[in-house]
Amino acid sequence: MKTAFFSMLPAWGHLNPTIKLAQCLQKLGYRCVFASTPEFREVIIKNGFELVLSQSKPFGLGLEDMQYENTSSPYLESLLDRFQDLSYNERKKDYEKWLNKYQPDLILVDSFYSTDFILIESLIRQSVIKLVFVQTMLSPYNDGFTPPLNTFILPDNANKVKIAWQKMKIKRALSQSFDLIRFLGLSNSLLIKRKFKQNHILKKYAIIDDKVFHVGFQSIEEWVLAPQEIEFLGKPKNTNQHYLGLMTDTQKQILPDNLQNFVNNAKSQNKKIIYASLGTLHNVHTKGKSAHFFEKLCSIFEKDNNCYLILSVGKELKNNLKTASKHIKILETVPQRGLLKEVNVFITHGGLNSVLESAYAGVPMLLVPLNNKWDQNGNTARVVYHGLGIKAKLKDSKKAIENTINELLNNPIYQQKTQIFSEVLYEKYSNESFLEDFFSTELLVQ
Template sequence: MQTALFLFPALMGHLNPTIKLAKHYATEGFSVYYGGTPELVGFTQKHGFQFHAMNSISFALGLEDLLHEDKKEKWLESLVDRHTNKLYNHRKKDIEDLIKVINPDLIFLDEFNYSDFILLYPFLEKRKLVILQTKFPMYYHPNVPPLNTYAFPNSDAEKLWKTYFRKYIWRYFLNDLKFFGKGDLSILRQKFKEQKIPQKFQINTQKVFNPTFNNVEEWFLIPQELDFPEQQLLPWQKYVGPMVMTDRQENLEANYLNFIKKKETYQNSKLLYCSLGTVLKSHLTHRKVNINTFFKAMIDIAFENPSLYFVITLEKSMRSGLKTKSENIIFLDYAPQIDILSKADVFLTHAGPGSVFESIIQATPMLLFPLNDKWDQNGTAARVVYHGLGKKADLADSKQSIEQAIFELLNNKSYQQKAQTLSTLLLEKYSNENYLKDFFSTELLVQ
């Protein structure tokens, strides 16, 4: 029996899009494993996959500080780790053990674990490796702006790229200075050279976010139909499509079901679903915004508009001081997102790709609140707006501005019509049972 391995971090936004892919390989007779830290156990058990525990994290990602958060001399500890290759050696041993135990035929490597390619390279002579991207293409293109910006094709794209690369070079210079020549990119280049990897696979830094490698098969788990038409992929890249599991099992709790039932008893009522992602706290560290002000605006809008029913997901630790004023709004720790989106009239979202694709599949227009410019939410929001599927807003917008945007999405039928058209197209193209089989049977993975 052949074995497929998904080497991934414990990030649900990265894991969820792989479920459909993993299940496909399982039906094709593969034994499917996920490799990663113990936090992945629950995910793999829930979906019936096997798990290989790893005690290390990928090197050259600037993660050393995470290992020393509770230490007074965090910088010194990280400096020693980098100059003694501690993180690299630990990861190298973990990768060697993983290959020995699982012996995978096919390896899917998450973009966040990109540096593992250097450690996996010696084992790839008889194995195939694919880097999986859950974001839109992020490589330099003169007419397509960087993915971390809310901008459109040809709208000063070249200028935005120059600004990004200037900051990029400065950031890595400071990183090298901070660690006496052992910055992330310097370590990556050093290990690439030490492993004697051919220049065919040279490190590619002409992109936003993490570097990657040329001529390594790379799949984007997104639909080409939602990208900018001007976007062009490199020869070793391809769009796979939105890996949305519309039939996944979700826990429909009684309070949620009762709320939906109550909403349905009122004629002409509208359902609004608000979820700002599973890592909201992390994103907010980059912004000086009072999140309570935003959610208080939601509470006030609900109170002033009895026909609007709000379902909001927000963990209890972040709900301090938030008290609802009416019965047409509910806060949940967990929301069955696919079920809600199938009923919602508008989705208020942080513009994470997974949430955006699920919204489109359910033909739900979006009000987008990108949380920071360090990731891809601005670029994803720009594509949604470009295709007429929603509007962009900001967490710091006034209650009146947000309310106006909500009613624009509810009353202007073009948003729902365009969402429905794209939903139909994507479902017809990517939900075909033979789609994945046909896709993979005609593709030759790059060695």
């Protein structure tokens, strides 16, 4: 039996779309092993995969700071780590152990863990093991056409796109200069270049700095866990990138009785249903400001008898957010895929999984990006570009939010475009034949 070994960032937004990929590989006869943390044990084991607990972190990505943040001297610990290659050596030992134990035929590395490539390549250089990057976001590369993924910019203004990339480069250069001083010459960038050289990595795998988020490497195959249809039309093709399609789960999801009854009650009265969720980490991304946004939504719909509102707010906010309205339901979490089939508008932060689930369900979106650190603004730009939704801000007034929701509810163009987009996704990706076609090529051969 062949073995596929996954090394993914321990976050739901990265693990969830990877599950479908692993399921497909499993059907093709692969044993799937995930290096992850204990909180993901249940979902990994439940799907018939194996779990190996991982404590080490990739080097050169700034994770050293996080690793030592709870120690008595985090800066000194991080500095010592860099000078003694502690993270690098620990990570390399883990890969040596994993390769020896599982002898994988295929290694799939989260693109956010890109520097793992440097030590893996040196370990598998003489083998036939295939290594690919798994991209859980849309394309982050500067191809001369696509704006940076963390910006709300459309590609119709080439000069604006160019300036955005220039700003990103300047900001990155300043950050690297600060790190050089702070870490006595051993910045993340220098660590990566040093290990690249020490491991005698071939020049064809040259480091790519011209991308959003972490560094990349040339000539490494990258599997994007999304349909190419959501990208901007006219995006230049990267020969190393392969879009695997809709990687959200398309299996039917049952709503709990209390939620289903709420939905049925709304529909029996011909009421519109609005669903809002800002992701599992909304409090972290907004530093608590999302609570005020949810309060504004409650205030709007307490007076609007024509709509029912469902909020998914997490455990902490569920205990603090109150309403007397029978038209509003506040929950800790909901079966989102099942609920989206019942609603008229989805209010979301613009995470890629949520965007694709909504697009597949044919539901117009009100997108509220929480910050510009990750890909929420870029996903939002693509949704707006395709006419699937409207962008808003957390700080928008109640009146502005209400007007935007009414526009989505009453302007038929949004429903028409989301329905057409949904039909395209459903026809192409509703079964797993698209993945079988993908893997029937030589893409699984080194």
